[in-house]
Amino acid sequence: MLKEIVRGLSTTFRQIFEKPVTIQYPEVKRPVRPRFKGRHILKRYDNGLEKCIGCSLCAAACPADAIFVEAAENTDELRYSPGERYASTYEINLLRCIFCGYCEDACPTEAIILGDNYELSFTDRRSAIYTKEMLIEPVKPGGKPTPQKVEPGKFTRSIPDMQDPQD
């Protein structure tokens, strides 16, 4: 019997000297896993143009009907995205979203990804609706903000040659 007590306590004493597993959130944050699905981010190309073409396939794929898209037409003077069409309105109701990631799968231009941000809290229903301005990522260094004035005939296609999809 003494043997059992010693064995049990040895586990206890071993744990005392081990590094604690608790993290001091929110001061300390644990990095998320590679396939973690947090709040959506709308991506841009390196030159600053938006990847989203406003096709609304994410909204069609969404099982929770959380996404609302309205499209409009690009011109070379006011260009948001390559090709003819861009999203003039893009809203996600994050109270409805179930973070399934179907929108990512549906996107033909890999414009929407579920990012790392899981810190979503709202004080009212309306603030749970994220607009395009809130979702779109900042312009990378070297890129220009949208809408851009571009040389005519340069960005005529919406869907670039796709690489193999990655995580």
Place this chain on the structure above:
Amino acid sequence: MAQLISLMIDDKPVKVPEGTLIVNAAKKVGIDIPVFCYHPKMEPVGMCRMCLVEIGRPQIDRETRKPVLDEQGNPVIQFGPKLETACTTPVSEGMVVMGMSDKVKKGRQDILEFLLTSHPLDCPICDKGGECPLQNLTMEHGPGVSRFLYDEKMHLAKHYPLGDLILLDRERCIQCGRCVRFQDEIVGEPVIGFEQRGRSLQIETFSDPGFDSYYSGNTTDICPVGALTTTDFRFGARPWELKPVASVCSQCPVGCNITYNIRREARAGGRYVIKRVLPRQHEEVNEIWICDKARFAGYQYAESPERLTRPMLRRNGELVESSWDEALQVVAERFKAATGGLVTYAGGRLSNEDLFNLKQLTEGLKGQAILKSSIGGGVLVAQMGVAKGTDLGKLGAGDAILVIASDLQEEAPIWWLRVKQAADRGATLIVVNPRQTRLDRFATHTLRYDYGSETATVLAMINALESKKTRLPDWLAKYRPNRFQTAAAKAFAGAKNGIILFGQEGMDLPRSQELALACANLLFLTDHLGSPNNGLIGVWESANTQGAWDMGFRPSTELKEMFSSARAVYVVAADPAGDDPSLADALEQSEFVVVQELFLTSTARLADVVLPVTAQPEREGTYTTGERRVQRFFPAIPAPGGVIPDYEIAARIGERSGLKMENRAASLVFAQLAARVSDYEGLSYRSLAETHEQWPIIGRDDLYYGGTAYENTQGLGVQLMPSSQKRKIFQVNWQEPPVRVSGKGLLGVPITRLYDRGATVTPSRSLASRVPGPFILVNETTAQKLDMHNDAPVQLMLAGSAYSAMLRVDTAVPESVVLVPRSLGIPLSELQPVDIRVAETTPA
């Protein structure tokens, strides 16, 4: 009845009339054979090869000419070595069609692989994506992978405007030729066509302005890919996000069945808005076509920010907003005080329910119910109109259609299309008009007359008839027919069925009443009354002018006197002050003016009370078409806060004036209407919503077959019986047209143009570039005499006032005649002498 042929399609026995194509025979038993270039409304061409099937025919013994039988006694079926097109092959006795064999499946795969060699992969941004036959058929029959190199896809123009309304994406076109054939075969205006050959083949427009046709929108419906799209719906929404709402077009008396596609929009603050208009099938009215006015102008006015939303009262000379209670109380008190001096002036844009309630109110207050219409004869149409069961699509060889005093394509485009197609099928088409119109090309007989002598022409035709059923008045003898009139009259009299359409060309009220009477008499004398496909049709100005006649509204020639002496004028859905400045003066003289309108029109500006109303897409109601078919429309979008429908306003005024009226729902008003108006007896909203299956079957999953037009599931309406059909009693009246002396000089003639500046057309964004400013038409000789050239700014002198306009030279105009389109800013409402002067300033 054609002989019935029995055959087997995919092991299903089928019996169809001789001459039926295999693809249609299969459709009748629910088997889908995929097609791209074939369309049930057009001749087959067999261009796309998508419909390839295996066809076997019974082997025939050459000696006995009888089918060879096998041991079991079944006929031996011989299959051809190659696949055959189901869209060009008619059925034959004993045929066996295999549409699902491996060979056929392989064939379809290969055809799709070829079609996709150069089709772009931009379905996500394509307006057709989601309702695209190529997309659907590729999913169903496609190979999945292509052996062709992606990099070798052709790169062509993606945004090529064929016209102001239609955009072409050259990459997406699969060269099925449906659009080209539609314009050529169905419309007869080949303004688009193929250019180049082989791999370089592409669609091009040959007209100026581009794609100059009133039917251009229909090509986008039947395009099996997203090559042709409309400008108004450009990236508007994805098809699966749209909700369909059935409606009836409110732009002309044809009453085309349409579907509004609605969706919530962030730009509209989350409200439902109409995103586009598509046809709804009604084979007896508009088949599966609508004109561009219906498609592009039919709804945009409802979204206009100019809409009135609050009642307004005049206080100290200014119109100020007020509450409904206050406004209605003022109106009711003044109307009651007017005792007998009330004039209700209503437009044909109103629904039957509105007009019924307005008539009840006016009758209750012993006023006069006046219809806004510059053409008459509505009572005659109710008596001698086309009988129940009439379908212009059934007219063909042996039948006759007489179109008089009408530029039908401008006045009622879909009737033009149906009349033209009847002529194509062999019907005798008699076009009687003072100038050449687009219908002349298809006419068997073309008669010309001088403006003002249209009735004389019909009377001369009556005189030319051989058998005379009744004694004709003696004065008729002076209208001697010439040989063209005689030939036309005999052709009309000899026809199995005969329909007369009388229109608005150069018409005013007295003239058109005389003309309608003469036409009715011609129909009576030629026995073209009281049975289906026979009778009189009025080509009215508005969608529900016929309904207004039926409700008891009558036009008047003494508007000025009426308005100026009235104690209260109630103007509903009309703008007399805007139409004619002299009426504005008359209205100012009247004691009290109430205007019930969508917009702050010229008349509304001088009114004492302005009442805002709901627009047609925001409410329920019924219209009666020129063929006297009562059709329902449904509410599509919410009305802006603060407006109520016309029938409700009328009822509330009535209640405050001590009358008992229905204001709760349109259906209840219609129930009262059906009980009181004898021709509408027995009708209800339920009976108007009944449907039956129509051929061709369209609007289901097989969008490749008929296009994106909607199936009619919300009601085909009911055609009314004219009294000539009900009782078979005809009363013939004769009235000698008075002799009118026209002065020398130029004669101004009012005509109708489809794209005008009507209250519901002007707010349309899509048509803005197509709606012209004020213009007048003369021929070269007249222009030379005036020493003026085409596109010269001029001033038209009319009854002492000058109006700026552009002068256009048109060879079809008779000499010394000035054609003045209605509703474009020049208030010419009857034949009138005019003068043209050089403009001092260029019109804006």
